[in-house]
Amino acid sequence: MPNPKTAAGDLLQNLELFRGVSKPGIQRLAAASAVLRAPAGTILFSRGTPCTGVHVIAYGLVKLSVSSSNGSEKVIDVIGHGASLGESFIFSERPHTGSAEALEDSLIVFVGKAAIMKEIDADATFARNVLARLAERVQRYASDLEATALTSAAGRLTSFLLSQLAEQLPGCGALELELPMCKTVLASRLSVTREHFSRLLRRLSDERLIEVHGRRVSIRDVARLRAFAHQEG
16 A cells, blocks of 8 residues: 555645645655545635645545525636646635535545745745635636626627637648537526526527537537637626
C-alpha cells in the first residue's frame, strides 16, 4: 500500500497551483495533506462551515452553489482537474458562503490551512500562484456577471457549447460533444430555469443548429452556431 503522504506529494507536484514549488515545499505541504476519494454526491463543505484548508481537484468534477431559505439553488461554478477551492476564505477568516459537491467520482487533495499560510510566507512562487488563482476567479465571475447582464440566455448557452469545443479548434462543419454536467446543473450555471433551458434547446434544434440526445449534443455547423452566438451576444 502506498504511503498516503507520498501519494499526496506526487499529486501536488503535478497540479498547476503548486507548479514551481520546491521539493522541500511540496514535502511540507504533503505532510499536512489528505487524499480524499469523493464519490458523486459527496459534500466537501457546506455554507457556514469554517474553512480549514484548500481542496484541490486531482480529477473529477465539483459543483459550487448557494441556496436560498426556500431551498432553491444557484450553481456558481462547476470546476474540474487542477481547480482549487477555499483560498479566499483562508485569508478572510470567514466561513464558507456556499457548498461544494462532487458531481462525479473525484479525487481531492485537501491541504491544511496552517501549512498553506506558512508556505505562502516562505515561498514567493507559491504566493504568486495563489494570487494568480484568486485573480483568475475574480475575472471569471466578473465575466459571468457581464454575460448574465448583457447577453441573452440563448447567447449564453451557445457560447457555453462553443467553449466546450475550444480544444478541437473547429472552423466549420459538424461536431459532437457531451455536456460535462446534467442539464439541471447547467441551467442553473447559466442562470436560467430548467424549463427555460429546455425551451432554449428546442429553439436551437428547431433552427437546425443542434441535435440533442440526452447529454450528447450534435452541432450541425459550428460556423452557423458561432454566428448565432455573436448575434445573441
